[in-house]
Amino acid sequence: MAIMAMDTVKKTKLTTICAATLFSQWACAGNWQFQPSLLIEETYTDNVELTLSNEISSLVSQTGIEINTAYESQYLQFNLISKSVYALYSHDHELDDDYHTLASDFNLKLGRQGLSLIGSANIDNRARNGARNSLADIVSADTTRVESYSGGLAYDMANSDFHVNSSITYNLTESEDNIGNQNGYSASVSTKNGNSARLLFWDVHSTYQERKNNNQTSRAYSGEVKLGLITDWKINPFLRYYDEDNKGSLNRGQSTESNSYGAGIRWQVSPRLQIDFSYNKPIGSALDTDGNEQKEYFDTKINWQPSTRTTFSASLSQRFYGDSYGLSISHQNKRLSNSISYQETVQSFTRNNYNLIPLGAFYCPRGDSSDLNNCFAIDNSNINIENFELMNLIDYELIEDNFYSLNKDLSWNSSLSLSRTTFSISLSSLNRENLETNIEDQRASAGFTASRKVSGRSSLNFNASYNDNRFQINTETERQDRYRNISIGYQKSLNSNLHFNFGLAHINRSSNAQEFNYEEGRLTFKITKDF
DSSP states (O other): OHHHHHHHHHHHHHHHHHHHHHHHTTTSOEEEEEEEEEEEEEEEESOTTOOSSSOOOEEEEEEEEEEEEEEEESSEEEEEEEEEEEEEETTOGGGOEEEEEEEEEEEEEOSSSSEEEEEEEEEEEEESOTTTOTTOOTTTTOEEEEEEEEEEEEEEEEOSSEEEEEEEEEEEEEETTSSSOEEEEEEEEEEEEOTTOSSEEEEEEEEEEEEEETTEEEEEEEEEEEEEEOOSSSEEEEEEEEEEEEEETTOTTOOOEEEEEEEEEEEEEETTEEEEEEEEEEOSSOBOTTSOBOOOEEEEEEEEEEETTEEEEEEEEEETTEEEEEEEEEEEOSSEEEEEEEEEEEEOSOSOOEEEEEEEEEEEETTOOSOGGGOEETTOOSSOGGGEEEEEEEEEEEOOOOSOEEEEEEEEEEEEEOSSEEEEEEEEEEEEEETTTOOEEEEEEEEEEEEEEEETTEEEEEEEEEEEEEESTTSTTOEEEEEEEEEEEEEEESSSSEEEEEEEEEEEEEESSGGGOEEEEEEEEEEEEEO
C-alpha cells in the first residue's frame, strides 16, 4: 500500500504540472489527442521460476489501463504514454503486485526567440539482475522499477548567420532497489556558422555532466572547437582544440583526460560532402589508460548527405583510452529504411556492474545443478557420492557502478515494408570495460520480425531473437549466457476499438554455468478495449 500511495502522489504531481502547462496555453489553438484503453492479459507459463528441473507452471493475470495522449500547438508539444497493471500469480500470490510504466516529455516555447522549457519523465520495469536473467519481465516477476525525471531550459536558433543548440537540465534517477540512483545537472552547447559566412567558419561542441550517488561524484566534460578561414577554393584551413576530462571521486587517480591542439584542412568536396582532417598534439603530461604517454594523432571527420533521404557521418580520432571511432548512417525510402550507429561513451552509476559471489563447493545431482536446494555441502555424509558431482558454484550480484566505464555501442536496424508484409532486422553489440579493473563485459543481440496482414482486421506476427551475454571476459570466472526466443502471434480487431491478441513463445537459455540453464513455454491471450 505504501508503494501504491507513493506512486499516486508522483502521478498526481505529474498530472498537476501537465495540467498547468496545458491550461497556460489554452488560448492557443492546438491539436489534442486522448486515447484511454482497458486491457486484460492472461499468460500461462510452464516454468515460471526458470529452472532446469522441477518446473512450476503458473497463470499470470494482468488487468490495467493505458493512456496515450498528445497535445501540439504553436508553443507547446506534449506527449504521454502511461500504463498501470495489477498482476496476479496463481502459483504464489505473495508475488501479486502492481506495475507502472510512463513515457512523457514536453517542450514549451517561451516567446519567439528560441528559448523553451523542456522536461521528461520515464518509468519502466527493468531486469532486477541482468546476469541472472536479462529477459526478466512481469511474468517472471523478477523486475525492479526505475524512474527518471529531467527538467530545464533549452535555446535553439538557426538563421543564415549562425546555428545554436543548447540546453541545461536537472536529472534525477531512482530505482526500487536503490542501485543506480543518481542526481545532478547536465549542459550542452553546439554552434556553427550559417550559410552567409564569407570569411570565417566555426564548429563548437561542448557537454558537461555532473552526477551524484550517495557520497560519490562524477564530473564529465568534453569540448571541441574548430575555427577556420573560408577561401575561394574547396580547401579551408582551420585550428582545432579538444579537451576531455572525467573527474570526481570516481576518478581514483585513473587517467581519463584528453587535451590537445592541432591544425588541419576542411575539404568541401561538394555542398553535400565535407571532410575534416587535422594533425593534433597532446597538451601536458597526461597518460593514457595503459600508463603510456599520449602521442600525436590524426583526427578525421566525414559528413555526407548524398540525398535528402540518406545521411552518412564517420569519425576517427584519439582519446585517453586510445583510438576512438564514430559512425552514423541513415537511409529511408518508400519501402526500405536503415540506420546504423556506433558510439563510444564514458559512463558511471549504471545498472551494468556485477560482483562475483563464490557460493562455495557443493555436491549436486549429476547433470543438474539448476536448483541449489538439491545440492549438499561437501561435509554432508548422508548422501551417496556416486550419484552426485562436486561443483564450485558462483553467482554475479548487481552492485553500485561507482567506477567509470568505457561503453562501445553498435546498433543496426533495418525494415522492409511491402504491401501486406513487413520485415525487420535488428543487430546490436555493447562492450563495457571497467576503467579501474580493465575487466570487460559484452552483450550482443540479433532479432528478426515478420508481420503479415491476412485480412483488413487481422495479422500474423513472427519474432525470433538471439542474445549472447559474456561476463568478465578472459578471466577464470568468465561466463557466457545464450538466450533463444521464438514467438508467433495472431491479432484480430473486431472493430476499431476492440482488439484480441493470441501468442505462443518458447525461450531457451544455455550457459556454461549449468545452474542457469532453462527452457520456458508461454501461451498468451490479451484483450484491449479502446475508448
